[in-house]
Amino acid sequence: MQALVFNGPRDIRYESYADPQLRSDNSVILKVESCSICGSDLHMYHGAHIGNTEYGSNIPKFCVGHEFIGEVVEAGGDVHGFKVGDKVLAAARNRLRQLLRLPHGQCRIVP
Numbered sequence: 001m002q003a004l005v006f007n008g009p010r011d012i013r014y015e016s017y018a019d020p021q022l023r024s025d026n027s028v029i030l031k032v033e034s035c036s037i038c039g040s041d042l043h044m045y046h047g048a049h050i051g052n053t054e055y056g057s058n059i060p061k062f063c064v065g066h067e068f069i070g071e072v073v074e075a076g077g078d079v080h081g082f083k084v085g086d087k088v089l090a091a092a093r094n095r096l097r098q099l100l101r102l103p104h105g106q107c108r109i110v111p
Contacts, residue, residue, distance in 0.1 A: 003063040004035070009047030009056055017063060025076040030088060035065035067091050 003017040020029050040050060041064050047056035072086045082088070 004065055005061050006044060006055075006059065006064050007061055008059065010045060012045060012064060017061075022074060022076050025078040027076050028072050028079055028082060029074040030068075030070040031073045032065070032068045032070040034070075035068040037065070038067050041065070 001017055001019050002014060004012055005015050005017055006012055022029060043050055044055045044064065047054075049055070053059070067090060069087065069089050072082050072084050072088060075082060075084055
């Protein structure tokens with residue numbers, strides 16, 4: 001797959017990255033259709049210390065972008081409430097493990 005990949009401070013590239021694999025029966029794989037840049041992405045880009053991680057050195061490559069709209073393309077056997085083809089939203093206000101379903105492709109605001 002192609003993704004934005006953090007290669008170190010001030011080095012984020014659009015490049016090939018390994019396709020994701022289901023890690024457990026209660027996980028999903030999403031195809032990201034749109035992604036935004038968050039303030040924490042900018043802090044990582046500049047090599048800042050966030051939480052327990054110092055992004056200035058010795059960080060393995062990883063995909064950036066945790067605020068996105070996408071589609072479920074694979075779901076584990078223990079996934080309930082989502083199915084292949086569902087459109088989903090992951091935003092800063094909700095945890096990454098919590099996806100919001102987009103009914104008929106429309107976004108709704110969730111408090």
